[in-house]
Amino acid sequence: MSNLSSGAYYIPEPSSWPVVGSVALCLSFVGAAIMLNGSGLGTFILGVGMAAVIYMFYSWFRDVIDESLAGRYNQQVDISFRWGMGWFILSEVMFFAAFFGALYYARIYSIPWLGGEGDGAATNEFLWSGFEAIWPLLSTPDMVIDAAQTKYTQIKAVIPAWGIPALNTAILLSSGATVTFAHWDLKKGNRTGLCWWLAATVALGFIFVGFQAYEYVHAYQDLGLTLNSGIYGSTFFILTGFHGFHVTMGATMLLVILLRSMAGHFTKHNHFAFEGVAWYWHFVDVVWLGLFIFVYWL
Amino acid sequence: MLGKTVKRCCVAVSSPILFLFSSLAHAEYGLNMTKGVTPLSREVYDLHMLIFYICCTIAVAVFGIMFWSIYHHRKSKGARPAQFHHSTRLEILWTAIPIFILVIMAVPATRTLINMEATGDADMTIKVTGYQWKWEYEYIDEGFSFFSALDAESNEIRQLKSGLDPNEMEHYLLDVDKPLVVPVGTKIRFLTTAADVIHAWWVPDLGWKRDSIPGFINESWALIEEEGTYRGQCAELCGRDHAFMPIVVKAVSEDDYFDWVGEMMVAAADANAGADREWAMAELMEKGEQVYATFCQACHQANGQGIPGAFATLVGSPITVGPIEGHIDIVLNGKAGTAMAAFGSQLNDVELAAVVTYERNAWGNDVGDLVQPATIAGMR
Amino acid sequence: MSETASQADHHDDHDHKPTGIRRWLFSTNHKDIGTMYLVFALIMFFIGGAMAMVIRAELFQPGLQFVDPQFFNSMTTMHALVMIFGAVMPAGVGLANWMIPMMIGAPDMALPRMNNMSFWILPFAFAMLLATLFMEGGAPAGGWTMYPPLVSQLGDGFPFLIFTVHFLGISSIMGAINIIATVFNMRAPGMGFMQLPLFVWTWIITAFLLIVSLPVLAGAVTMLLTDKYFGTSFFVAAGGGDPVMFQHIFWFFGHPEVYILILPAFGIVSQILPTFARKPLFGYVSMVYATAAIAFLSLFVWAHHMFTVGMPLAGELFFMYATMSIAVPTGVKIFNWMATMWRGSMTFETPMLFAVAFVFLFALGGFSGLMLGITPADFQYHDTYFVVAHFHYVLVTGAVFALMAASYFWLPKWTGHMYDEKLGKLHFWISVISVNVLFFPQHFLGLAGMPRRIPDYNIQFAEWNMISSLGGFVFGLSQLIFVWVVIKCVRGGEKATDKVWEGAEGLEWTLPSPPPFHSFTTPPQVGMATARS
Numbered sequence A: 001m002s003n004l005s006s007g008a009y010y011i012p013e014p015s016s017w018p019v020v021g022s023v024a025l026c027l028s029f030v031g032a033a034i035m036l037n038g039s040g041l042g043t044f045i046l047g048v049g050m051a052a053v054i055y056m057f058y059s060w061f062r063d064v065i066d067e068s069l070a071g072r073y074n075q076q077v078d079i080s081f082r083w084g085m086g087w088f089i090l091s092e093v094m095f096f097a098a099f100f101g102a103l104y105y106a107r108i109y110s111i112p113w114l115g116g117e118g119d120g121a122a123t124n125e126f127l128w129s130g131f132e133a134i135w136p137l138l139s140t141p142d143m144v145i146d147a148a149q150t151k152y153t154q155i156k157a158v159i160p161a162w163g164i165p166a167l168n169t170a171i172l173l174s175s176g177a178t179v180t181f182a183h184w185d186l187k188k189g190n191r192t193g194l195c196w197w198l199a200a201t202v203a204l205g206f207i208f209v210g211f212q213a214y215e216y217v218h219a220y221q222d223l224g225l226t227l228n229s230g231i232y233g234s235t236f237f238i239l240t241g242f243h244g245f246h247v248t249m250g251a252t253m254l255l256v257i258l259l260r261s262m263a264g265h266f267t268k269h270n271h272f273a274f275e276g277v278a279w280y281w282h283f284v285d286v287v288w289l290g291l292f293i294f295v296y297w298l
Numbered sequence B: 001m002l003g004k005t006v007k008r009c010c011v012a013v014s015s016p017i018l019f020l021f022s023s024l025a026h027a028e029y030g031l032n033m034t035k036g037v038t039p040l041s042r043e044v045y046d047l048h049m050l051i052f053y054i055c056c057t058i059a060v061a062v063f064g065i066m067f068w069s070i071y072h073h074r075k076s077k078g079a080r081p082a083q084f085h086h087s088t089r090l091e092i093l094w095t096a097i098p099i100f101i102l103v104i105m106a107v108p109a110t111r112t113l114i115n116m117e118a119t120g121d122a123d124m125t126i127k128v129t130g131y132q133w134k135w136e137y138e139y140i141d142e143g144f145s146f147f148s149a150l151d152a153e154s155n156e157i158r159q160l161k162s163g164l165d166p167n168e169m170e171h172y173l174l175d176v177d178k179p180l181v182v183p184v185g186t187k188i189r190f191l192t193t194a195a196d197v198i199h200a201w202w203v204p205d206l207g208w209k210r211d212s213i214p215g216f217i218n219e220s221w222a223l224i225e226e227e228g229t230y231r232g233q234c235a236e237l238c239g240r241d242h243a244f245m246p247i248v249v250k251a252v253s254e255d256d257y258f259d260w261v262g263e264m265m266v267a268a269a270d271a272n273a274g275a276d277r278e279w280a281m282a283e284l285m286e287k288g289e290q291v292y293a294t295f296c297q298a299c300h301q302a303n304g305q306g307i308p309g310a311f312a313t314l315v316g317s318p319i320t321v322g323p324i325e326g327h328i329d330i331v332l333n334g335k336a337g338t339a340m341a342a343f344g345s346q347l348n349d350v351e352l353a354a355v356v357t358y359e360r361n362a363w364g365n366d367v368g369d370l371v372q373p374a375t376i377a378g379m380r
Numbered sequence C: 001m002s003e004t005a006s007q008a009d010h011h012d013d014h015d016h017k018p019t020g021i022r023r024w025l026f027s028t029n030h031k032d033i034g035t036m037y038l039v040f041a042l043i044m045f046f047i048g049g050a051m052a053m054v055i056r057a058e059l060f061q062p063g064l065q066f067v068d069p070q071f072f073n074s075m076t077t078m079h080a081l082v083m084i085f086g087a088v089m090p091a092g093v094g095l096a097n098w099m100i101p102m103m104i105g106a107p108d109m110a111l112p113r114m115n116n117m118s119f120w121i122l123p124f125a126f127a128m129l130l131a132t133l134f135m136e137g138g139a140p141a142g143g144w145t146m147y148p149p150l151v152s153q154l155g156d157g158f159p160f161l162i163f164t165v166h167f168l169g170i171s172s173i174m175g176a177i178n179i180i181a182t183v184f185n186m187r188a189p190g191m192g193f194m195q196l197p198l199f200v201w202t203w204i205i206t207a208f209l210l211i212v213s214l215p216v217l218a219g220a221v222t223m224l225l226t227d228k229y230f231g232t233s234f235f236v237a238a239g240g241g242d243p244v245m246f247q248h249i250f251w252f253f254g255h256p257e258v259y260i261l262i263l264p265a266f267g268i269v270s271q272i273l274p275t276f277a278r279k280p281l282f283g284y285v286s287m288v289y290a291t292a293a294i295a296f297l298s299l300f301v302w303a304h305h306m307f308t309v310g311m312p313l314a315g316e317l318f319f320m321y322a323t324m325s326i327a328v329p330t331g332v333k334i335f336n337w338m339a340t341m342w343r344g345s346m347t348f349e350t351p352m353l354f355a356v357a358f359v360f361l362f363a364l365g366g367f368s369g370l371m372l373g374i375t376p377a378d379f380q381y382h383d384t385y386f387v388v389a390h391f392h393y394v395l396v397t398g399a400v401f402a403l404m405a406a407s408y409f410w411l412p413k414w415t416g417h418m419y420d421e422k423l424g425k426l427h428f429w430i431s432v433i434s435v436n437v438l439f440f441p442q443h444f445l446g447l448a449g450m451p452r453r454i455p456d457y458n459i460q461f462a463e464w465n466m467i468s469s470l471g472g473f474v475f476g477l478s479q480l481i482f483v484w485v486v487i488k489c490v491r492g493g494e495k496a497t498d499k500v501w502e503g504a505e506g507l508e509w510t511l512p513s514p515p516p517f518h519s520f521t522t523p524p525q526v527g528m529a530t531a532r533s
């Protein structure tokens, strides 16, 4: 209604999804918190919350898609979405920046100081004498003092860059290519090409996740590389973990786009949803390159 | 108490006026940073005054102009609005001048900072370790160490609703049981670190504070020139009793210092005495009470009942009346993720044996069993 | 536009605005959402203030009279979190919601549904945070800076604290994205960037800072969470980490955050001064660049909050110089404001009074900030009441005074009624006097050696603490006058004209007061007339 009264502009109708979303997120957080405080009830609340979140996303996007298909969006709305997606991706970049920062700080400052380099001479002499700064850090400072008393697990070996990680790099890069081919076909109006290339991208995405999962099992079972094997394990799992999570998200979104393409959505000129997801996919791609270089390789 | 309060109310109400109309030098109200008693502290003081005066000058100039304009360019005085709205020359001017002023400040600041970091060629080294909520001083070269905690009197007064009057005590919250004793005219290197959470070691008269960070050591230095007692406080929030872990530094002459060191050596020697003999209940209880007062009371309180929600009670708790091993273990190794520290590193076998015995038999726990130093040694 | 104006008297029935609770719950309207933001912020200001009153009451005299030290620390911590994330930030976003679409000639925000979610997260997030007051182990008591290892000694409240921060982060980031998308994409035809009102400009830059810094905070607290529950060792030396690492990551967010709080205030003052000086803003372009410069520099000064952690000398020098350099663009702003007033024809209605007080008292806080930036001196100042005095001058007489000014400035536009000028002036004078009695003595306390975050102190600090507390109570109570003025103004009063203020400039003043439900139903043509140089 209001979109009529607002002439050149489009304003969406009042919608219940934002509030539903807030409640759902709140439930999830509260559930998670209670769970961490060690009560099974929390796990249940968390489950309910997550379900509600998913339902909210589903319904919200359904509304948006309907409006879009009904042709109620004008150029301006499309551009608003683009700005939105762009800046959202920047915020994601900064989220990862925090963890890359932690990795950088540990490697350049804290470990060398604990090892007695630079300003750390006294630190090493009086608190961690005998500890040597090396990367990857296989045994933690407290192991050097008293291996029996340590809070952490000894790492036997770390995952070499030129095994599965390199393979995964190839997989993600090529998935970046396939999604671009899909885009070209979309702009050409070649729907079968579009769907096939998209399907390929989704497949590659999930294969990547599969390899990551395999790698984690290997790390935990054979290498003693875990979340609590000191700063190496911490940075390794927080970075690869959040990245893996983002890949899963991205692949799922691509899957939705694939289904929509098969359902005949998107036109040569109007297909922001596709592009937005594509941007996101390239973002997880680039983050992985950073990971490959700083976590696995160097 | 009340009289004092009333009096202070009057002072409080009147002194802003006092403050406005009389000179700023209300010494007793302590308006300004201390000059301190070290070369560094004086440098810092001068730097502080320099930047303070510069800022005042700028402020007077800038706001003089502003308020002049506010007074004269009022509509009520028939001021007509001019329409000018930019001037590149002005913009450049008031970009350049501040930069120039800042450089003037930066030069002495840089010099002082470099001096402060020059911790080399010190005559002696003291390792300062922060604990919740007390300090440990370790004389590296002499090879002895001791704890320094809030003095008993302050500790009584500072209890919630104690009804005791802080005004009766001159050094309320600024006094300790065992002060840090140092010689004057000696370059002392301070190594600050912590055992549990971050603290900060600060004696204003020395001219600096330094964070003491668990797992890392920071270096600072001081050369005290005048004999005297200098007081400071922990300056990094470190939990419930952050306000109650003061610092007292006694700067004495070289001779007095060495006498004192001598005594400390002897004391250190017979501290662990008797670790090898059997102890009787009575002596253990007596010693235990002392140890409890300095090391446990802050959290678990004198009556052992702790603070609901914050600190566990020891009265009839599964730990204190349960199996003795569990009790010794938690005192030795602490409880991760809580304020319960591992006292194994802070107390010797006798003290541990005594305090555990005390906890198991005080406040009507009356478990009856007693712990021997040997048992502790066995469980380390 | 004349056509919009003619709708003024009967726009309500024209707009078919939803009614009842649904209007607020499901809103996609920038004004309703803006209103909700502002009301929420005011409530939070009172809650945070009430906590401050507990602090001041305990510090009224030496000895512990009212609360346990642990609870005192909770008050300090919660006071800060509530004031920063609950009062000042939402108030700023509320003003952005209300004014930006009107100022740039848009019908609404670019992403109205997301806009609503940004708001509705807040009540739930703060319900989570305030709930910790009643939990085993109490509310967060490690300071709003949440330094490990202390913060992880918190009881059941800990995960709630962490998730509240995540939750608030989501809200702010969505809000920021929305504002940027709106300004970049919804400007009326013919309105170039260099014609934007400064309030809009400062918000673009603030939004950028939000998007860049908040995710970093989210990352930092995530690591706190994994350190406590999943065995990681980011901030534990025994595992190769470093507690100080958290401080670096936190302050990389924390310092930009303080400019997130003040930049919108700069924008507000830049709107108000020209209006009441009846004279165009001086140096518009340099104002824009100065704001951008402040934001840019703010990303490289974070470690001035941690000079005493024992950084390498080079680092301390770098952060000292970088910090000092921020005085330059800030100075440019101060000077431009003065030049704006210079040879104007000034009147001093309440908004102007607050704006002038802002310029003076903010700068005062700025000066103490600069002193804190001098590393060796900060070795004495750090974690004393000198710091507390500094940041309350920039936050209370800075950010909050600007928000007050904005409220008085725009209330007539929002409600269609003039507020009670007498009461407004009364509120101003009591506030401005009491706030200085409240915070000025804290400079002396700090210099004399009183650490911050302590519930009890030696008698040498007694006098100034008592004065400060008295000032605090008066300032607190005087805020009740403000609430009364607002309620009175909403209820009724002399009808406000479209222009409201004689010297008012800009699109928002071409709309009727109160404006129609959707500000500009058709894009207004912005001729060079409204152009600024």
Ligand code: HEA
Pocket (backbone or CB within 6 Å): B055, B058, B062, B097, B098, B099, B101, B102, C145, C258, C259, C261, C262, C304, C305, C306, C323, C324, C326, C327, C328, C330, C331, C332, C334, C362, C363, C364, C365, C366, C367, C369, C370, C371, C372, C373, C374, C378, C381, C382, C383, C387, C390, C391, C394, C395, C398, C399
């Ligand atoms: C609105 C928020 C705000 C603002 C705008 C500022 C502005 C500034 N702040 Fe402040 N600050 C805080 C909020 C803010 N701060 C908070 C909340 C804390 C405490 C956090 C905590 O620990 O809990 C803090 C703490 C803090 C510290 C750490 C102190 C410590 O813990 O030891 C430092 C140190 O450098 C600092 C510096 C500065 C500087 C240099 C500015 C500059 O931007 C000021 C620039 C302005 C001027 C200088 C005045 C006007 C200029 C002129 C008139 C030009 C001519 C002047 C000269 C050439 C000198 N601030």
Ligand code: HEA
Pocket (backbone or CB within 6 Å): C045, C046, C047, C048, C049, C050, C052, C053, C055, C056, C076, C077, C079, C080, C081, C083, C084, C088, C142, C143, C144, C145, C388, C392, C395, C396, C399, C400, C438, C452, C453, C454, C455, C472, C473, C474, C475, C476, C477, C479, C480
């Ligand atoms: C924008 C942010 C903001 C604002 C607006 C304020 C506002 C106030 N703050 Fe601030 N404060 C901080 C941000 C802010 N503060 C931060 C970041 C810290 C650091 C925390 C930390 O160390 O971690 C801090 C810490 C802090 C301390 C130091 C605590 C300590 O170190 O232990 C003190 C002490 O005086 C204080 C006092 C006040 C007072 C009196 C007000 C007043 O302006 C409040 C006035 C408002 C009201 C009073 C509410 C309105 C009135 C009523 C509720 C009616 C009832 C009134 C009465 C009964 C009198 N604050």
Ligand code: CUA
Pocket (backbone or CB within 6 Å): B130, B131, B133, B198, B199, B200, B234, B235, B236, B237, B238, B239, B241, B242, B243, B245
């Ligand atoms: Cu120790 Cu504060």
Ligand SMILES: [Cu+2]
Pocket (backbone or CB within 6 Å): C254, C255, C258, C302, C304, C305
């Ligand atoms: Cu800062």
